[in-house]
Amino acid sequence: DAKTTQPTSMDCAEGRAANLPCNHSTISGNEYVYWYRQIHSQGPQYIIHGLKNNETNEMASLIITEDRKSSTLILPHATLRDTAVYYCIVRVGFGNEKLTFGTGTRLTIIP
């Protein structure tokens, strides 16, 4: 699996957009970008994934650069409940390859 690089921690004001960056400069053409988050004392929760096009769902938007070497997860209107560790993961979307977690970004939403 390609390595990802994320900032260790970030703060964001409540109500503002939270933009979480992820670098994956060695990503392969068949690897997807996945985002999960882990709220304190819970298991990780799937947020969104994409291959090369930008994606949006009810939780977040995923912006992938044209060269696919980096991406940004956007939480459009952050709330206190979005305080969590956010993991960016890249891997192929088929076969038995496992999800490999790094240390993620600890996002703190400030009231």
Added chain:
Amino acid sequence: EAGVAQSPRYKIIEKRQSVAFWCNPISGHATLYWYQQILGQGPKLLIQFQNNGVVDDSQLPKDRFSAERLKGVDSTLKIQPAKLEDSAVYLCASSLQATLNYGYTFGSGTRLTVV
């Protein structure tokens, strides 16, 4: 749909004792995973099942850890004997299929403390 159920929620044991964790995945999910999460780190995969067969157990310390998934439904993870460094949260996850266009659903985990 009901989520992934895990029990117990917390467990404290002395080193060299044995412990078992139980996981009931989402109904119909063929793939089941056990992860270990040490404080301050991301989860690390221990073992992956496809139905009742093991797909990947390369990270499982087989001298002390064992896991089974009888009948391809619920699963147990056992540690015997436990060491201090086994203190961690043990997470179970399931997926409809191994392909990740079907997201993983995680349980809330079992927090193990070895003293």
